[in-house]
Amino acid sequence: xxxxxxxxxxxxxxxxxxSGIRLADTKRALVIGRLQKLAQDAGIDSLDRYVEHxxxxxxxxxxRRVIDKLTTNETYFFREPQHFELLTELATxxxxxxxxxVWSAASSSGEEAYSxxxxxxSQIGARGWEVVGTDLSSAMVETARRALYPMDRIRETPLAxxxxxxxxxxxxxxxxxxxxxxxxxxxxxQCANLTESLPDIGLFDVIFLRNVLIYFxxxxxxxxxxxxxxxxKPGGLxxxxxxxxxxxxxxxxRTVRPAVYERA
Ligand SMILES: C[S@@+](CC[C@H](N)C(=O)[O-])C[C@H]1O[C@@H](n2cnc3c(N)ncnc32)[C@H](O)[C@@H]1O
Numbered sequence: 264x265x266x267x268x269x270x271x272x273x274x275x276x277x278x279x280x281x282s283g284i285r286l287a288d289t290k291r292a293l294v295i296g297r298l299q300k301l302a303q304d305a306g307i308d309s310l311d312r313y314v315e316h317x318x319x320x321x322x323x324x325x326x327r328r329v330i331d332k333l334t335t336n337e338t339y340f341f342r343e344p345q346h347f348e349l350l351t352e353l354a355t356x357x358x359x360x361x362x363x364x365v366w367s368a369a370s371s372s373g374e375e376a377y378s379x380x381x382x383x384x385s386q387i388g389a390r391g392w393e394v395v396g397t398d399l400s401s402a403m404v405e406t407a408r409r410a411l412y413p414m415d416r417i418r419e420t421p422l423a424x425x426x427x428x429x430x431x432x433x434x435x436x437x438x439x440x441x442x443x444x445x446x447x448x449x450x451x452x453q454c455a456n457l458t459e460s461l462p463d464i465g466l467f468d469v470i471f472l473r474n475v476l477i478y479f480x481x482x483x484x485x486x487x488x489x490x491x492x493x494x495x496k497p498g499g500l501x502x503x504x505x506x507x508x509x510x511x512x513x514x515x516x517r518t519v520r521p522a523v524y525e526r527a
Contacts, residue, residue, distance in 0.1 A: 264302065266295050272313040277318050277326070282399055283458035283487070284478045286333065297332045301325075301422050333373070334480065334482040338371040340378045340412075341419040343473065346502045347382055349523065350469060354386035357468065363392040366467045367489050368457060369475035370396030373407025373450075374416055377442050379471065380450045381424045387447070389445065395464050397455035407452040410442040457487050466496045473522075474504040481512075488514045495526040 271294060275286045286294060291395060295310065302313035302521045305325060316322060317329050341347055350365070357363040363383060367376040376396035383392040400405055411432075417425055417440055432439040455462050457475070461470060472491050476484050488509060492501050501524045509516065509524060516524035 264297065264308075264310045266291070266310045266314070270311045273318045274329065277304070278330060280527075281326075281330050282334065282456070283393065283483055284334075285480060287353075294333065298329065301328055301332055327401060331400045334353065334400050334403070336371045336400065336403055338374045338474070339416045339419060340374045341421070342375065342378075343505055343522075344419065345379060345505075346471065346473070346522070349500075349502075349520075350379065350382050350413045351386060352426070353469060354383050354392070357387065357392075359387075359391060362514075363387060363394075364465065364467045365394050365459070366464065366470045366494065367394065367396040368455070368470055368472045370398050370407055370420065370452060371400075371403050372412075373403075373410060373452060374412065375430075375471055376407065376450050376452070377410065377446065380421075380446050381428050381441050383449075383518070384428070384446060385424070390450060394450040395467075396452040397462075397464070398452070399456050401454050404452045404454050410447055411436070412440055412442075414438050414440055416440075456485070457491065461490060461494070464494065467494055467499055468496055469500050469502065470495060471502045473502060476503060476507040476509075485511070485512045485514055488512065488516070492516055492526055494522075497526060499526050500524065501526070 271291055279285050298310055302310055305313060307313040353365060365379045367379060370376045373396055376394050377522050380394045417429060428443045429440040430443060470491060495501060495508055503522050505522045510518060517527055519525050
């Protein structure tokens, strides 16, 4: 199926309005690839007509499907392990008078949030901590709640954690792992758009805002970082992806080490 320049502009404008992410012309093949299946499922055999239907704003469910499809959700357990090493230290030193709280902002399908939970469970125990995962995509939030993953996603997970927290699937679930119910009890997921005012989810000791800033232009990054960092407890730490340094932006945060910032 082909997509006219007019339709490409219309659908990427819509995506930008909702997510804050601008998809460049170089992403044209990716956009076509991702929309094709949706158009087929909707019974529309022209991508231009499909886009016209979506941008008309009359079908909120179809708009949601398009937004979900155009977001990039690549993730896996224990990605960028330096952050998990630091989290281990922080959790060890945590005061036990109030729960140690961590937010995975842009949690995608949940692997980051469950990796955090594995570290907290090993350092703090079954209780006394909480992880909140949020994402723009409702489909990703659903996947995260299901907590069922292809085996490949746990490739970087320490073996002891796999043994303790992952149940290997059998029969129809061969090749998949389910995160244990015990671990899931202290992890919750909900939708939140980082470009809008955020839900009231409280203050956190650590916030993971990783591999999402990379999709925003330079102007959009500081307000997102400030909005997210406002949810840090005093002295709390913000982790960003190692490919997303913030030093050149005015965020009001202090650099602690590469990809780690502190709320003063
Ligand atoms: C590449 S994944 C990152 C997952 C995880 N943080 C990691 O580092 O592995 C990026 C996620 O950002 C989410 N996202 C994109 N724009 C967003 C927005 N405006 N608000 C919230 N989440 C957003 C996408 O839905 C996607 O799941």
